[in-house]
Amino acid sequence: MSDKLRVATASLAGCFGCHMSLLDIDERLLELIMLVEFERSPINDIKQIEPVDVAIIEGGVANTDNVEVLREFRRQSNILVAIGACAINGGIPAMRNHFSVKECLEESYINGIGVLNPMIPNDPEIPLLLNKVHPIHEVVKVEYVLPGCPPSGDAIWTFLTELLEGRPIHFPYNEIHYD
Amino acid sequence: MTQCHFFIDGKDIPFHPGQTIMDAAMTAGIYIPHLCHNPDYEPTGSCRLCLVKLNGRYVSACTRPAQAGGKVENQSEEINQQRKTLLQMLFVEGNHQCPGCEKSGRCQLQAVAYYVGMLSPYFTHFYPNRQLDASHPEMMLDFNRCILCGLCVRASHDGDKKDIFAISGRGIKSHLVINSPSGKLGDSHFNAHDLAASVCPVGVFLPKHKGYEVPIGQRLYDRQPISQVGDVAGQNKPAGRS
Numbered sequence: 561m562s563d564k565l566r567v568a569t570a571s572l573a574g575c576f577g578c579h580m581s582l583l584d585i586d587e588r589l590l591e592l593i594m595l596v597e598f599e600r601s602p603i604n605d606i607k608q609i610e611p612v613d614v615a616i617i618e619g620g621v622a623n624t625d626n627v628e629v630l631r632e633f634r635r636q637s638n639i640l641v642a643i644g645a646c647a648i649n650g651g652i653p654a655m656r657n658h659f660s661v662k663e664c665l666e667e668s669y670i671n672g673i674g675v676l677n678p679m680i681p682n683d684p685e686i687p688l689l690l691n692k693v694h695p696i697h698e699v700v701k702v703e704y705v706l707p708g709c710p711p712s713g714d715a716i717w718t719f720l721t722e723l724l725e726g727r728p729i730h731f732p733y734n735e736i737h738y739d
Numbered sequence: 740m741t742q743c744h745f746f747i748d749g750k751d752i753p754f755h756p757g758q759t760i761m762d763a764a765m766t767a768g769i770y771i772p773h774l775c776h777n778p779d780y781e782p783t784g785s786c787r788l789c790l791v792k793l794n795g796r797y798v799s800a801c802t803r804p805a806q807a808g809g810k811v812e813n814q815s816e817e818i819n820q821q822r823k824t825l826l827q828m829l830f831v832e833g834n835h836q837c838p839g840c841e842k843s844g845r846c847q848l849q850a851v852a853y854y855v856g857m858l859s860p861y862f863t864h865f866y867p868n869r870q871l872d873a874s875h876p877e878m879m880l881d882f883n884r885c886i887l888c889g890l891c892v893r894a895s896h897d898g899d900k901k902d903i904f905a906i907s908g909r910g911i912k913s914h915l916v917i918n919s920p921s922g923k924l925g926d927s928h929f930n931a932h933d934l935a936a937s938v939c940p941v942g943v944f945l946p947k948h949k950g951y952e953v954p955i956g957q958r959l960y961d962r963q964p965i966s967q968v969g970d971v972a973g974q975n976k977p978a979g980r981s
Contacts, residue, residue: 645838648859649830650866652839657866698863705859709838733964736858738837738849739955 564594565724566612569601570633572626573653573693574619577710578644579603582616584713595724614639614723618710620646621694622653625687634700639723642702643716645709645738647695652709654693661689704729709739743807747791748814752805760800760811761789770966771813772822772851774829774940775888776801777972780897786888787825788851791818823855830860832911834867834883835941841950842942844958845974848886850965872917874925878936879945885915890938890972898934903927915943937975 571579579602585592600609615637621627634640645651656664670678696702706719715735722729742753745760747769754763764771765778775786784802791800792812800811812818829835829848837843872880892904892915903924907916919927929935936944955961959968 642859645836649836649864652836654864654866655834655836655839658834658868692866695860695864697859697861707858733853734962736853737844737961738852739840739843 564597565614566599566610567596567601567614567616568599568609568612568633568637569603569616570618570629571602572617572619572630572647572696573622574644574646574651576602576618578618578647578708581708581710581713582716585717586713588713588717592720596720609633609636611636613637614641616641616643617647617696618644620650620653621690621696621699623687623689627690627699630696630699639703640700641704641706641719642696643706643708644711645707648697648705648707649695650693654695657692661691664689707736707738711735743805745805745807745809745811747811752811754805756804758805760791760793760798760803760805760809763805764800764813769813771800772854772965773801774847774851774886775890777890777893777938777970779972780890780893780938783889783893786829786886788822790821790825797821819855822851823857826852826855826857827859827861829886830857831862831864832867833865833885834869836883840881840884840942841945842884844953844955844961845971846942846960847940847965847971848884850960850968850971853960854964854966869914872924873947874921874923875927875929875931875947876925877931877947878924878929879947880915880917880924880943881945882915882943884941885943886941887913887915888940890940891915891935891944894938895933895935901928901933901935903929903933904935938972940971 598604599612600606609632615633617633621630642648646653665680669675669680708715712735715731718731718735719729742755744751744753747764752763752767761771761776771789771791773789776782776789782801784799787799789800790797793803793809837849869882887906889906892906895901895903903918905916906913908914917924917927931946959971959974
């Protein structure tokens, strides 16, 4: 086993924009993989979560699968990081919180514009929606937060490098934004 | 007129009797974070963001008259932490989804939160259910972002002399109401050029037929903090009005 820091990532109720932004660190990815070993992540398509040093979570908690994945990541990680608006405050998916799940499903699958064969999906493999979308800190303990929709590649780079060096993390003004 | 002095973080600040700590600080170019304060209107001290310590006691800078020789603490870790907590409570009380808000980038709530270093809202979100009012042909009101600063109320009363807005209810049920037969903006005497439309520090007043006009990276608070750029209301002032 290498002595590199082990990192896992997941996207819950998010749009993968934060993962795209992680890739946006561009050629610094080469530097990053010298420092860390990626475990379960959509980037390498590994599906099993092993114990890791750092778990980076994008997206809020919108369904039962999100809860399960998030709790599993929490169990297996020393440091858990909420990345992006959705993980931090529910983000755009949380705009459905003004409506009941029934209203949301009917709007999407029955009354929505252009819906053919209207029917609410009920396959047992589809995770059930929660009544509301929650930020991840309402479900598990979170050590670090990195806001943005998404945070820029530079902000992610600042965060990761300073975290890896064990320093208190300071961002330049333009790297912290909520949108 | 007599000129007296007091101190903000050890710096000598001149003031005229009757000026508040905020007035004197603004004149001297010292930034004290605030949301409900606008120098054109009577201060109300409702948002509490401008809390400072005067001779060791917490006061709101916008309502407290400056006193000769007073020692004001504005920048300290303790005060910054209090302001951060106040902001976090404001964020979870409303629905502040910055990525979907037209005011993002030129929102004072957001800018002050950047200034104090707020990274997350920390508390449990309320996700209150608030309706929009899109009844006016030129202006939409999104109450999801209202922080009850009362600036539109004051601007409509003192500036426009129209009394279109008021805050109704108590405690957590306080909310902005509109003075019209239906309670809708479209039925009121509101005009999109009213002063009340230009003072909102958050994204309640949204002009229709345009949005997201300034690209990300070029918006008011994208490059420089609010302590350098100033309030959003200052940028909104209609030409010819001081």
